[in-house]
Amino acid sequence: MSFLGLGGGQPQMSSQQKVSAAEAELDLVTDMFNKLVDNCHKKCIQASYNEGELNKGESSCIDRCVAKYFETNVKVGENMQKLGNAFGNGGKF
Amino acid sequence: MATSDTPTANAAADVVTKVKKPGYTNPAFKAMGIPPLRIPSRNWMIFWTVLTVSISGIVYDKRQQKKITDKWCKAVEPLSKEKLAFNEKPRKITVFIAPPPSDYLDTSMTVWRRFVKPVLFSSGVDYDVFTEEKQGLIRAEVAERIRKLRRELLDNEAELKRLENERRLWSRCKTAISKGLKYVKAAEELDEEQEKALAVKYKTEFDYRNLLGVYYKNPDRDLNTVDQDALVSDPSMAGGVICIGRGAYKEYIDGVHEGILGPLEPPLKEEAAKIETEIQKSAQEKSEEPLTEPTPVEETVEEKQGAPASADGEETPEAPKPVPQRYIYPNEYSDANFPSELSTSKVIRELESQTPAIYLQPILVLPMPNLSGFLNIPERIYRFYRTRYVADSFCKATTSCVLQKVRPFSSSIDLNLAVAEEADWPKKWVEQGKEKGSEWVSELKGDDRVLNLLNVFESSMVDE
Numbered sequence: 001m002s003f004l005g006l007g008g009g010q011p012q013m014s015s016q017q018k019v020s021a022a023e024a025e026l027d028l029v030t031d032m033f034n035k036l037v038d039n040c041h042k043k044c045i046q047a048s049y050n051e052g053e054l055n056k057g058e059s060s061c062i063d064r065c066v067a068k069y070f071e072t073n074v075k076v077g078e079n080m081q082k083l084g085n086a087f088g089n090g091g092k093f
Numbered sequence: 094m095a096t097s098d099t100p101t102a103n104a105a106a107d108v109v110t111k112v113k114k115p116g117y118t119n120p121a122f123k124a125m126g127i128p129p130l131r132i133p134s135r136n137w138m139i140f141w142t143v144l145t146v147s148i149s150g151i152v153y154d155k156r157q158q159k160k161i162t163d164k165w166c167k168a169v170e171p172l173s174k175e176k177l178a179f180n181e182k183p184r185k186i187t188v189f190i191a192p193p194p195s196d197y198l199d200t201s202m203t204v205w206r207r208f209v210k211p212v213l214f215s216s217g218v219d220y221d222v223f224t225e226e227k228q229g230l231i232r233a234e235v236a237e238r239i240r241k242l243r244r245e246l247l248d249n250e251a252e253l254k255r256l257e258n259e260r261r262l263w264s265r266c267k268t269a270i271s272k273g274l275k276y277v278k279a280a281e282e283l284d285e286e287q288e289k290a291l292a293v294k295y296k297t298e299f300d301y302r303n304l305l306g307v308y309y310k311n312p313d314r315d316l317n318t319v320d321q322d323a324l325v326s327d328p329s330m331a332g333g334v335i336c337i338g339r340g341a342y343k344e345y346i347d348g349v350h351e352g353i354l355g356p357l358e359p360p361l362k363e364e365a366a367k368i369e370t371e372i373q374k375s376a377q378e379k380s381e382e383p384l385t386e387p388t389p390v391e392e393t394v395e396e397k398q399g400a401p402a403s404a405d406g407e408e409t410p411e412a413p414k415p416v417p418q419r420y421i422y423p424n425e426y427s428d429a430n431f432p433s434e435l436s437t438s439k440v441i442r443e444l445e446s447q448t449p450a451i452y453l454q455p456i457l458v459l460p461m462p463n464l465s466g467f468l469n470i471p472e473r474i475y476r477f478y479r480t481r482y483v484a485d486s487f488c489k490a491t492t493s494c495v496l497q498k499v500r501p502f503s504s505s506i507d508l509n510l511a512v513a514e515e516a517d518w519p520k521k522w523v524e525q526g527k528e529k530g531s532e533w534v535s536e537l538k539g540d541d542r543v544l545n546l547l548n549v550f551e552s553s554m555v556d557e
Contacts, residue, residue: 051176054177056217057214060217
């Protein structure tokens with residue numbers, strides 16, 4: 001809530017903006033998912049495709065790969081947010 | 094001057110020609126401008142030999158290490174080729190890693206990374222690593238896991254009883270009501286009731302997965318993920334625990350005892366009283382023990398004391414959290430009762446995942462060879478050139494864990510697993526530890542009721 005133009009909350013978004021923001025977010029998530037699948041596939045699945053089913057080595061590799069990817073993603077995201085906040089504050093003051 | 098100068102110069106020239114051996118040459122070499130070939134002087138010879146021997150020793154050792162790890166990785170590789178249903182999780186091994194005395198965690202992690210992890214990885218088992226930087230964290234973690242399980246078991250029992258009672262009551266009411274209703278209500282009204290009930294049922298059971306998405310008409314939709322460990326009936330064939338270092342093992346055993354025999358609530362005694370019990374260990378203390386059972390009033394006091402400490406910890410993240418105190422000490426083991434919730438004949442399993450409790454899973458202890466100190470340098474160099482033997486024993490032991498070569502815990506021998514490592518521990522450090530009451534340097538004690546539940550991996554049961 002802004003009081004006398006101070007406070008500086010986020011500007012109200014129109015529904016159009018909201019939709020585009022949601023779209024951007026969906027793009028982001030899809031992009032990340034695709035990258036994750038791509039990376040872990042490359043890393044863990046053998047390209048000879050002897051069998052239709054996963055074997056133990058592959059499945060535990062994929063488990064770890066996905067877990068690591070998400071963890072890294074979250075960490076990077078947090079750091080970026082911090083940076084962004086610092087930058088925003090720096091701009092303000 | 095001139096006369097005295099020339100003879101010495103001649104002598105010097107003579108010496109040079111004498112020292113410089115003619116070497117091997119032939120006219121063709123001379124024609125090509127290649128100087129005479131001769132072996133270098135004695136000192137240079139020594140230098141080059143020492144250098145090549147020492148370097149080639151390292152290189153040879155490294156190559157052998159690589160070969161050995163590859164050998165053991167190959168040995169377990171067929172396991173990773175087994176098929177795994179997509180809703181199953183592979184066997185999971187818990188690894189506890191402690192830093193060697195007066196050294197950093199990195200040293201232990203190197204051993205784990207080089208000799209243990211590759212074998213686990215290529216066998217396709219899953220692993221969960223727990224490390225500590227400070228003594229006591231592994232013990233606290235293990236104990237807390239077991240206590241959590243015990244609490245859940247107790248809650249579960251109480252919940253089951255309550256449900257049972259409720260169901261009885263409810264079914265009685267229901268029959269009475271329905272009997273009454275049948276007489277009172279007309280058929281039409283009943284229909285309406287039924288429709289309403291159906292509507293409610295539809296709403297509660299509504300699920301988008303029935304209508305669209307990947308799960309729509311997917312035959313495997315209702316399959317839940319299952320741990321492979323949960324499917325095994327024999328708990329010694331499920332999971333596994335690897336302790337790297339004698340210290341980690343000691344803490345693990347202590348933690349298991351604390352979790353099983355200790356109370357569920359933290360003890361109320363202050364540190365002063367604790368030290369007293371340690372020093373005195375008198376029968377009086379033991380007889381007083383039951384009297385100081387946690388009462389609700391004291392509990393709240395304890396919580397209040399604990400709360401500000403934790404708040405402080407949050408405010409200053411740099412201040413390390415203190416290691417949780419022991420709930421029970423080794424000299425009190427014999428007086429503690431074995432908890433009733435763990436003494437059923439059935440295998441104790443985690444409630445959610447249905448994997449056997451951690452203390453039922455077999456243990457592998459890997460001695461962590463680590464010498465430190467200036468005077469030990471010759472011994473350290475010697476060991477450095479023979480790392481391949483260490484690598485072999487580590488890989489073999491890990492293989493025994495992967496291949497599940499299990500035998501029951503023998504309380505006379507197995508408390509001394511990896512005990513030879515203690516000879517490496519710096520004496521000053523041990524003295525300091527004794528002063529501080531460290532659990533690493535005190536003798537490892539166990540209680541037979543607990544030890545009989547344990548299993549260990551035996552690396553000598555692995556075929557080469």
